[in-house]
Amino acid sequence: MSFSPTANSVLASASGDYSLKIWDVEKSAAVLSMSHPDVIQHISFNGNGSLLASTCRDKRLRIWDPRQQKAVAEMVSHTGAKGSRVVWLGGMDRLATTGFSRMSDRQLALWDTRGVDSGPLGGYSFLDQSAGICMPFWDEGTHMLYVAGKGDGNIRYYELVKDEFLLLSEFKSVDPTRGFAFMPKRALNLEGNELMRAYRTVNDTFIEPISFFAPRRVDAFQPDLFPPAPAGVPALQSAEWFEGRDAEVVTLDLEKVFRDHGGVNVAASTPVPEQKANIPTSEAQAPGNAANTTPSEQATAVSSTPESAAQVQGTTSAPNSTSKSAPTEIDQLMANVKVEDDELEQPSEWDQDEALYSQVKQDTKSEEQEEPTPAQPAPESQEAPSETTPLLAPPTSLPTHAEDQKQAESFEQALQELRAEQAKELAVRDDNIQTLQTTVARLESMMDETRLRRLELEMESLKSDLLGPDES
Numbered sequence: 001m002s003f004s005p006t007a008n009s010v011l012a013s014a015s016g017d018y019s020l021k022i023w024d025v026e027k028s029a030a031v032l033s034m035s036h037p038d039v040i041q042h043i044s045f046n047g048n049g050s051l052l053a054s055t056c057r058d059k060r061l062r063i064w065d066p067r068q069q070k071a072v073a074e075m076v077s078h079t080g081a082k083g084s085r086v087v088w089l090g091g092m093d094r095l096a097t098t099g100f101s102r103m104s105d106r107q108l109a110l111w112d113t114r115g116v117d118s119g120p121l122g123g124y125s126f127l128d129q130s131a132g133i134c135m136p137f138w139d140e141g142t143h144m145l146y147v148a149g150k151g152d153g154n155i156r157y158y159e160l161v162k163d164e165f166l167l168l169s170e171f172k173s174v175d176p177t178r179g180f181a182f183m184p185k186r187a188l189n190l191e192g193n194e195l196m197r198a199y200r201t202v203n204d205t206f207i208e209p210i211s212f213f214a215p216r217r218v219d220a221f222q223p224d225l226f227p228p229a230p231a232g233v234p235a236l237q238s239a240e241w242f243e244g245r246d247a248e249v250v251t252l253d254l255e256k257v258f259r260d261h262g263g264v265n266v267a268a269s270t271p272v273p274e275q276k277a278n279i280p281t282s283e284a285q286a287p288g289n290a291a292n293t294t295p296s297e298q299a300t301a302v303s304s305t306p307e308s309a310a311q312v313q314g315t316t317s318a319p320n321s322t323s324k325s326a327p328t329e330i331d332q333l334m335a336n337v338k339v340e341d342d343e344l345e346q347p348s349e350w351d352q353d354e355a356l357y358s359q360v361k362q363d364t365k366s367e368e369q370e371e372p373t374p375a376q377p378a379p380e381s382q383e384a385p386s387e388t389t390p391l392l393a394p395p396t397s398l399p400t401h402a403e404d405q406k407q408a409e410s411f412e413q414a415l416q417e418l419r420a421e422q423a424k425e426l427a428v429r430d431d432n433i434q435t436l437q438t439t440v441a442r443l444e445s446m447m448d449e450t451r452l453r454r455l456e457l458e459m460e461s462l463k464s465d466l467l468g469p470d471e472s
Contacts, residue, residue, distance in 0.1 A: 012043075018035055047091030077109070078100055132152050156169075191218060212379075223255065
């Protein structure tokens with residue numbers, strides 16, 4: 001199944017009767033239907049929901065105009081017997097597919113939808129020879145493709161540069177992946193340069209979060225890493241889409257999220273244990289004009305209906321709309337968790353502890369250059385702080401540089417003593433080994449002499465038996 005990226009309540013589904021249906025969820029009815037000659041393996045909408053791509057067990061890739069209920073393009077895809085997957089690369093006229101060759105090699109391919117008959121761009125890329133199906137996921141903001149293997153723990157991520165997938169790195173785990181999905185970009189930790197956050201089911205027992213970060217120092221908002229992202233609100237109603245209207249995806253200005261909420265979205269404010277996969281900074285930037293366009297150029301227009309235009313205040317605007325905009329999704333989430341403005345501006349106890357630690361560290365360093373001045377007692381008339389203000393009392397005494405040097409010298413002396421004791425033990429051990437080796441050699445020599453003497457006696461006895469007592 002796949003929901004339309006722009007139309008509300010428009011759902012595409014594939015079933016075992018070889019049919020691809022388009023549903024109006026609000027009416028609980030299948031409005032459109034397209035037939036295939038065999039089992040449908042995967043489907044994917046394009047950026048504005050006007051076209052639909054599908055892969056089938058007959059090893060062919062098809063591009064559909066769903067409202068015309070006909071295939072506008074068809075070509076032979078991966079020739080392997082196992083299943084293939086397809087993902088439309090956002091608003092571009094490019095498709096990415098994963099599948100198998102006739103020799104059961106896992107493959108990755110890039111297609112130009114304007115000339116699919118010429119085959120994949122650059123041919124098929126060999127991945128490996130594992131048996132699990134590869135699941136592709138596309139990130140429009142950074143032009144990166146994530147490929148997760150079903151049944152193994154590998155997650156490869158590529159950057160699309162000049163119609164070529166460049167492998168950036170790979171996440172590896174010994175636990176096999178059963179299912180895989182990504183968190184919307186509007187819920188990521190922008191302050192920590194979190195590019196994507198994935199959730200995968202492991203052994204059908206638990207769900208594991210995996211975050212992908214750009215190892216770049218964060219001093220301000222990074223517009224090349226976080227261009228406007230889908231806002232999660234429809235640009236069209238289902239009736240408008242079925243009538244033939246198209247619209248671009250409604251986007252959210254992530255810089256506004258960073259500025260208003262300190263880079264951490266409310267939905268992502270709860271800490272969770274995560275595995276991290278770093279992405280090289282020089283290769284994680286979005287290619288093309290994503291970093292050169294302004295937020296106003298990147299923001300797309302919403303539907304002219306008041307319902308859809310009122311849902312994205314501050315990020316997009318509808319022409320000829322005079323109604324007051326409703327709160328954004330961020331504001332609604334803020335209201336749900338009851339986060340007040342004064343709580344956001346007020347420093348937490350952790351921030352105060354960190355600030356105090358920095359001050360104490362700076363004071364300790366200054367003692368090496370100047371003599372400490374005695375602290376002046378506070379005047380009696382000074383008012384005590386209110387009980388509601390969180391305070392942290394400074395330590396009664398601070399370690400000086402001389403004490404730190406003494407501790408270091410004592411530690412070094414103890415370390416030298418320990419090394420000397422270990423050297424003595426090693427010497428005693430070597431002596432014992434030498435003694436044991438000498439004893440073993442002596443015992444072996446004695447055993448050899450005893451064995452030789454025993455052989456001589458046996459020979460004498462045998463000789464006497466053969467010759468007789470008189471002759472001997």
